[in-house]
Amino acid sequence: MKEMYPKNGKVILHVDMNSFYASVEIAYDPSLQGKPVAIAGNVEERKGIIITCSYEARAFGVKTTMPLWEAKRKCPHLIVMKPNFERYRKASLAMFELLRTYTDLVEPVSIDEGYLDITNCYEKGSPLDIATSIQQSLQKTLLLPCSIGIAPNKFLAKMASNMKKPLGITVLRKRDVQPILWPMAVGKMHGVGEKTAEKLATIHINTIGDLAKGNDVQLKQLLGINGERLKQRANGQDNRPVDPDAISEFKSIGNSTTLAYDSADENELTEVIKRLSSSVGSRIRRKDMLTNNVQLMLRYSDRKTVTRSRKLDNPIDKDVEIFQAAQRLLKAHWKGEPIRLLGVTAQELIEKNEAFKQLDLFSYEREAKKEPLLKVLDHLKGKYGKDIVSNGVKISKQTLGSNEHGTSFEKDFLSNVHKDD
Template sequence: MKEMYPKNGRVILHVDMNSFFASVEIAYDPSLQGKPLAIAGNPDERKGIIVTCSYEARAFGVKTTMPLWEAKRKCPNLIVRKPNFERYRRASLAMFDLLRSYTDIVEPVSIDEGYLDITDCYKKGTPIEIANSIQETLQKNLLLPSSIGIAPNKFLAKMASDMRKPLGITVLRKRDVPTVLWPMPVGEMHGVGARTAEKLSTIKIQTIGDLAKGNDIQLKQLLGINGERLKQRANGIDNRPVDPDAYSDFKSIGNSTTLPYDSTDEEELLGVIKRLSNSVGGRIRRKDMLSNNVQLMIRYGDRKTVTRSRKLENPIDQDNEIFLAAKHLWKKHWNGEPIRLLGVTAQELVEKHEAYKQLDLFSYEKEAKREPLLKAIDKLKGKYGNEILTKGIKLPKDKNPRNNEHGTSFEKDFLSD
């Protein structure tokens, strides 16, 4: 069996769950099997956007990020379910637990995909046999379909898993790159978004093959260091290891929410920013992280989006500190026009024990005294919800904008306890 594995190279699998949110809903409610299903925001609200959909819905032209009204026009019989993130999180944890039964070298990339290094798993079968076993076990035990790419590195494994969906298993070797990858449009390459593809077209790069043979100087001028990296990928070169600890390396943690109606009520909007700041603060504290930079995203009713950030003198992790930084940005950059969406993100995160903070005697004593209180508050909120401790008078349900909004969080800490 060892002869089926490379002597010097690696064997990497990329496991990508098919229509994950929709598949989880079908697993919980088998009556949805074979029907056009979409996961989207509240159908009664304007922000109903398709998060994902079943392949039956895709056959009607329904796509991710499509407005719900357009999806229903294309597929009148479309079944719509609101996202159940706790349900998806549980399914994700079960999925990764299953993957780790094959090897400890598992790197979660997002809630529904991850890499496995099976180079030393030859006693369990050939790479294809292992991939088949994973796919069949996911389907049997969790009722969740997947596609799997098999390759000598992470980039090629990711490209391979995208080639056959749903329930596909694809092998992509280094020698296959010129015949399989190079003819593909450059926009279909992992790591190349629509804007990057547009930039590449300005220097006559239309295919992955064009990128593989691109001029180094031109690529660096156009895309910086990423140009060199993308050219290496286009040639099938990717030396990144599968890192089980990579998912905890957070660069930023944020939340955003679309309002149920365009608003110019500053008190209400600052209330939304406050709640977003509280959510972000709680999440970075659970990670024992500190933020050196706070970013505020403002999207107006005409879809124009402004993103501004504030570099902090000292790293922070408390709700009110995050809110004050976001409020400063709000006061400075809001032009008074109606707001559609707001987002708060803690950036440039560092682990608490690595952070250096200049504190005088008085501020040190103050922070040391309040640390146990803050931990107790977080514990209460975690057990009983954010409303367990509030200031002032609680608004009636129909007057409280919080009842009409749903935060969005697709970061990797979604996988953690």
């Protein structure tokens, strides 16, 4: 079987669950099998939006982010359900546990997809045998369908898994890049969003082939370092390893600061939390992440440390929202004792383009309109200093202590995450 594997290259699988949320609901209630099912926020209201839907619903033209009223117009017998994120989380954990029975080199990239490096798994069969076994095992044990891409690198594996849905298995080799990928619209390429595709169109790059042959200088001027990276991908080049610890890199982002003196002044503590929240908000926005959980750390004068967290209804990245969550934790858990250190952490981070908020359509649009303003504010703070734009009362450096910018304690929480696994 070893001859089925490359002598020098790698064999990477990308496992992508099909209509994950809807599929989990169908697995829990088999009577939904074969019916048009949609998961939506605010299911009681006309202005709710579709988070995901089954392929039976898609056959009627129902799509993700479509207003609920429009989805019901296209499919009057659509079965609409509220999201059950705890149920989806459990299904995701079971899915990745099954994948790790094939290899330890499993890299989750979101709740419903991940990469596997099976380069040294030839004793378990050919790459196609392993992919087929994974697909059948997920279907049999969890009742969950998936599509799988088989390729020599992560980019091609991701592109391959998108080619046949549901329940597809696609092999994509480097020699397939020119005849299969190059004729595709550049907007269909993984890593190229709608805005990037619009920018590329301004320099007459409309297909993946155009990008593969694009001018290096033009691409760098237009997209920065990402232009060079995208051109490499368009040529089938991707040297990223499958890293089982990669998802932990941004599990949490936090800042803490030791106060210049132990303080029991609620106003002072609130202002410190506001400053820390602003720093955390800026950092997660720079990484295009959202947080599902805000944690507050309190260290008292006797060095006793307490951490309390607040699970959020919807993922956030705004300074004021992070601050409000942390402030509520302070009010709920602080008993008035002098505090030596404060910390704010954004936990359970997810990529912004993977996140769906349980919002009605109008709230969704309102949130989107805030994005340009936030980016301008972050740019101004980065260029001219964080005090160039501020809200509320400015806190003194004395209260903040000598460690004005705070210290990241991301690693502390990563160790906690590993302990929980």
